[in-house]
Amino acid sequence: MWKYALRRILLLIPTLLAVYTLVFILFHLTPGGPWDKERPVPESVQEYLNAKYGLDKPLWQQYIDYLVGVITRFDLGPSYKYTHLTVRDIIGQFFPNSIQVGLIAMAVAVTLGITLGVLSAIKQNTVLDYVLMFFAIFGATVPTFVIGPLLVWLVILTLGVGLPTGGWGTPRHLVLPVLTLALGPMAVLARYTRSSMLEVIRADYIRTARAKGLPEGVIIVRHALKNALIPVITVAGVILAVVVTGSFYVEFIFSIPGIGQYFVTSVSNRDYPVLMGVSLLFATVIAVMNLIVDLAYGFLDPRIRYQ
Amino acid sequence: MRELNRREFLVGMTGTGLAVVLAACAPTQQPVQPAQPAGGLAQEQVIRIPLTEPPTLDPGLATDTVSLDVIVQLFEGLVGFDDAGNVFGIHAEKWDISSDGITYTFYLRPGIKWSNGRPITAQDYEWAWKRNIDPKTASDYATTLFPIKNAQAIHEGKADPQTLGVRARDDRTLEVTLEAPAAYFLRLASTWTMFPLPREAIERYGDKWTEAGNIITNGPFKMVSWRHQQEIVLERNEDYWGKKPTLQRVIYRIFPEGAEEQVLAAYENDEIDVARGIPPAQVDRVLNDPKLKNQIKIFDQSGTMFIAVNNRRPHLKDPRVRKALGMTLERQVLIDRVLKVVAKPAYSLQPPGIMGRNPDIWPKEDVEAARRLMADAGYPNGQGFPEITFTYNTSATWKALGEYLQQRWQQTLGIKVKLQEMEWRVFLQWRRTPEASQTYDVYRGGWLSDYEDPNNWYNVLWDSAEDPGMFNLGWKNPEYDRIVRQARAELDQQKRAQLYAQAEKILAEEYPAIPVYHYGARHLVKPWVKNWTISRILGFAPLRDVQILAR
Numbered sequence: 001m002w003k004y005a006l007r008r009i010l011l012l013i014p015t016l017l018a019v020y021t022l023v024f025i026l027f028h029l030t031p032g033g034p035w036d037k038e039r040p041v042p043e044s045v046q047e048y049l050n051a052k053y054g055l056d057k058p059l060w061q062q063y064i065d066y067l068v069g070v071i072t073r074f075d076l077g078p079s080y081k082y083t084h085l086t087v088r089d090i091i092g093q094f095f096p097n098s099i100q101v102g103l104i105a106m107a108v109a110v111t112l113g114i115t116l117g118v119l120s121a122i123k124q125n126t127v128l129d130y131v132l133m134f135f136a137i138f139g140a141t142v143p144t145f146v147i148g149p150l151l152v153w154l155v156i157l158t159l160g161v162g163l164p165t166g167g168w169g170t171p172r173h174l175v176l177p178v179l180t181l182a183l184g185p186m187a188v189l190a191r192y193t194r195s196s197m198l199e200v201i202r203a204d205y206i207r208t209a210r211a212k213g214l215p216e217g218v219i220i221v222r223h224a225l226k227n228a229l230i231p232v233i234t235v236a237g238v239i240l241a242v243v244v245t246g247s248f249y250v251e252f253i254f255s256i257p258g259i260g261q262y263f264v265t266s267v268s269n270r271d272y273p274v275l276m277g278v279s280l281l282f283a284t285v286i287a288v289m290n291l292i293v294d295l296a297y298g299f300l301d302p303r304i305r306y307q
Numbered sequence: 308m309r310e311l312n313r314r315e316f317l318v319g320m321t322g323t324g325l326a327v328v329l330a331a332c333a334p335t336q337q338p339v340q341p342a343q344p345a346g347g348l349a350q351e352q353v354i355r356i357p358l359t360e361p362p363t364l365d366p367g368l369a370t371d372t373v374s375l376d377v378i379v380q381l382f383e384g385l386v387g388f389d390d391a392g393n394v395f396g397i398h399a400e401k402w403d404i405s406s407d408g409i410t411y412t413f414y415l416r417p418g419i420k421w422s423n424g425r426p427i428t429a430q431d432y433e434w435a436w437k438r439n440i441d442p443k444t445a446s447d448y449a450t451t452l453f454p455i456k457n458a459q460a461i462h463e464g465k466a467d468p469q470t471l472g473v474r475a476r477d478d479r480t481l482e483v484t485l486e487a488p489a490a491y492f493l494r495l496a497s498t499w500t501m502f503p504l505p506r507e508a509i510e511r512y513g514d515k516w517t518e519a520g521n522i523i524t525n526g527p528f529k530m531v532s533w534r535h536q537q538e539i540v541l542e543r544n545e546d547y548w549g550k551k552p553t554l555q556r557v558i559y560r561i562f563p564e565g566a567e568e569q570v571l572a573a574y575e576n577d578e579i580d581v582a583r584g585i586p587p588a589q590v591d592r593v594l595n596d597p598k599l600k601n602q603i604k605i606f607d608q609s610g611t612m613f614i615a616v617n618n619r620r621p622h623l624k625d626p627r628v629r630k631a632l633g634m635t636l637e638r639q640v641l642i643d644r645v646l647k648v649v650a651k652p653a654y655s656l657q658p659p660g661i662m663g664r665n666p667d668i669w670p671k672e673d674v675e676a677a678r679r680l681m682a683d684a685g686y687p688n689g690q691g692f693p694e695i696t697f698t699y700n701t702s703a704t705w706k707a708l709g710e711y712l713q714q715r716w717q718q719t720l721g722i723k724v725k726l727q728e729m730e731w732r733v734f735l736q737w738r739r740t741p742e743a744s745q746t747y748d749v750y751r752g753g754w755l756s757d758y759e760d761p762n763n764w765y766n767v768l769w770d771s772a773e774d775p776g777m778f779n780l781g782w783k784n785p786e787y788d789r790i791v792r793q794a795r796a797e798l799d800q801q802k803r804a805q806l807y808a809q810a811e812k813i814l815a816e817e818y819p820a821i822p823v824y825h826y827g828a829r830h831l832v833k834p835w836v837k838n839w840t841i842s843r844i845l846g847f848a849p850l851r852d853v854q855i856l857a858r
Contacts, residue, residue, distance in 0.1 A: 031732075031733045031736055031737070032730065032731075032732030032733040032734075032735060032736045033732070033736065036732050036735040036736045037370070037447060037735065038735065039447075039450075039776065039777075040739060040776040041447060042442075042449075042450075042462060042463065043463075044442045044462060044463045044464045045442050045445045045446075045447075045449070045462070047442075047464075048442045048443055048445055048464075049445050052443075052445070078514075081362055082360065082362055082363075082535075083362070083363055083365075083368070083514050084363065084364075084365075084514050084515050084516075084517050084518060085535065093535055093536075094535075094536065149568065149572075152569075152572055153572075156572070156576055157572065157575060157576065164573075164576070164578055165569065165572040165573045165576050165578060166562070166569050166572075166573060167537075167560060167573075167578070168537050169537070251563065252563045252565075252566060252569075253566075253569060254569075255536075255560070255561070255562045255563060255566065255569060257534070257535065257536030257537045257561075258536075261536075261563055265563075265564065268730070268731065268732070270732055
């Protein structure tokens with residue numbers, strides 16, 4: 001298994017290189033540059049800025065220089081727009097906040113999603129099942145940029161619950177963003193759990209367990225759920241990667257100082273180093289999550305072996 | 308030149324320009340207050356203000372409203388101007404101007420200090436100006452320093468920054484030598500690009516000197532903390548030399564760019580004390596809300612939104628055609644019903660307060676006369692007039708404007724209009740490409756004063772030497788160029804006013820661009836905030852005179 005893990009980690013290198021190359025090409029194809037201002041910046045200043053940030057060098061050299069900087073010094077470059085910050089500052093200061101919101105939201109989504117999915121499955125075709133699944137479809141289809149403002153309007157401005165509309169710093173600031181962020185993943189996980197459970201509880205070994213006279217709770221949790229979780233884990237891994245790298249909309253709606261916003265703003269600001277840093281970060285997180293998911297299969301199902 | 312990162316600018320005021328600190332230093336105009344709640348000041352003098360993340364707090368580099376909002380609380384310079392255009396000293400106790408208008412000598416007042424306790428000296432000014440003009444500093448507003456001797460050559464890399472015409476004669480005397488007389492030099496001297504800088508902090512911390520803990524300031528407030536993307540906290544500077552603020556603390560809460568809806572929600576939930584701008588979708592609700600509508604405050608801005616016209620295009624070369632296009636617009640309808648912005652109809656390209664401005668001599672709204680002009684120009688009912696393109700940067704407001712023009716010009720003049728939308732940076736780059744300057748017709752333009760002087764309008768925008776960077780777009784009038792170049796150096800105010808009045812007359816006859824409206828700003832301000840006001844230039848809010856009333 002370690003050999004497998006190592007091979008997968010090594011595979012990260014070509015993956016990241018591909019992401020790097022693609023983003024590099026894309027931003028050199030995009031019209032409009034970081035120094036385009038309403039009043040034209042004098043040539044001398046443009047030249048100086050280009051020299052300062054190495055943009056005067058031939059493209060192939062810019063391509064190599066950045067790679068060398070990242071590998072030898074872990075230098076992700078400066079921000080063109082926020083000159084007092086480097087890309088490393090931006091990731092270092094804002095990524096932990098996104099992780100925090102993401103992990104809490106994921107914990108909520110997993111706990112509630114799996115519970116609701118199991119309940120729905122064992123009460124299949126009852127009113128409870130219908131209500132839960134309606135809720136799940138709602139959660140999976142309504143986007144965060146609708147749910148966020150809806151929650152603010154309903155919870156704070158209409159019901160008058162004493163929560164802040166946005167901001168950062170206390171647990172109270174986390175309530176609405178976590179709910180907004182958790183709703184979609186929770187709904188998806190509930191649906192996966194339900195259909196997976198429905199398949200498993202019809203399997204022969206469950207019938208055997210029942211025939212042995214095991215209590216229903218043990219059958220559901222220890223026998224059925226453990227097997228039913230394999231497809232759920234696959235989805236959860238991908239969702240987790242997306243959730244911890246920060247949701248642009250959730251961070252935007254609730255003014256969270258997270259990293260997700262930069263994925264959008266760095267493009268409109270033509271802040272290339274920030275865009276590159278964030279892209280590489282996301283690619284790494286997603287690749288690592290996939291690896292963890294694949295390794296987790298082994299624990300859940302002893303039949304799976306890594307070659 | 309500032310960037311449009313505040314939503315209200317995207318909505319209504321999209322325009323540009325350097326700007327001046329005037330109002331920041333000026334005695335604050337007292338806005339009319341609604342009926343006060345309980346009298347007297349509140350115990351806690353704290354104000355909570357929405358902001359977005361400032362790109363910089365370095366006065367030498369700042370170009371945008373957001374950065375200046377904080378900078379003008381932390382830093383100040385030699386002189387300021389009040390709303391009536393009168394100059395007053397800040398760090399400068401007095402100043403002399405040589406009779407030829409070339410040499411300015413500023414005498415600093417005693418007892419002015421940096422936040423680390425060191426006295427502010429003339430050397431701090433000299434060092435700051437030489438640093439800001441150095442192309443290595445890459446200051447976007449370095450052009451502000453251009454009237455100073457050698458400035459332009461230094462900025463273009465042809466001379467050493469040490470040769471700049473500024474010299475500290477002693478700790479308290481600053482001598483400035485200009486390249487040529489510039490009647491607006493004191494206006495420029497009031498801008499942040501000419502503020503003194505704390506050399507020790509900049510040399511020690513480089514780009515990070517503006518971080519809390521590193522920054523050394525000299526204004527009425529001091530920085531307590533700056534948590535990026537989260538909040539900036541300032542407190543009253545107890546060692547400030549002048550009238551100290553009543554406010555003890557200022558909390559800027561940082562919202563993401565464009566988060567106008569969130570700002571309004573936070574305002575309604577009493578988390579912040581002001582909201583700058585109302586999101587377009589909420590305007591009708593807020594204006595009809597019995598509580599909110601009484602908290603609205605309207606401010607004028609020194610700026611004009613206009614439609615830039617490519618004077619190189621054969622069919623747009625004729626001033627009669629340009630006038631006809633402008634005369635058919637119903638500006639009040641456009642402002643109130645189509646765009647829903649706070650603005651005043653513009654007939655002159657220059658905003659109120661700019662010397663020489665005279666809207667009465669400009670063409671009025673008159674559809675019949677416009678039709679006759681088109682017929683005279685050889686396009687009766689638009690016959691033979693090619694389809695024209697209106698280009699704008701992505702924004703709901705400009706899209707609505709485009710659709711209005713499309714419908715209006717078709718209806719009144721029989722002219723077909725095609726719309727072309729571009730992302731902001733693409734738009735900026737496109738405007739300056741040689742191909743574009745030959746082929747486009749009309750686009751969304753606008754300008755906000757950098758400093759309230761006619762030079763910033765007549766010279767910077769419409770002098771043909773400014774083509775193609777500015778908005779004259781191929782419009783050339785040698786007589787006009789001669790007049791405004793003479794006027795920029797004229798020290799006699801009366802003569803200067805006459806020259807600019809002549810320039811205004813030429814503009815009114817030639818109509819190189821189509822004035823649409825003068826910008827305004829609409830804020831929501833809680834009833835307990837007293838003296839909230841903003842600068843006519845760039846719209847930043849000086850806080851020295853703001854007070855919090857007991858609720």
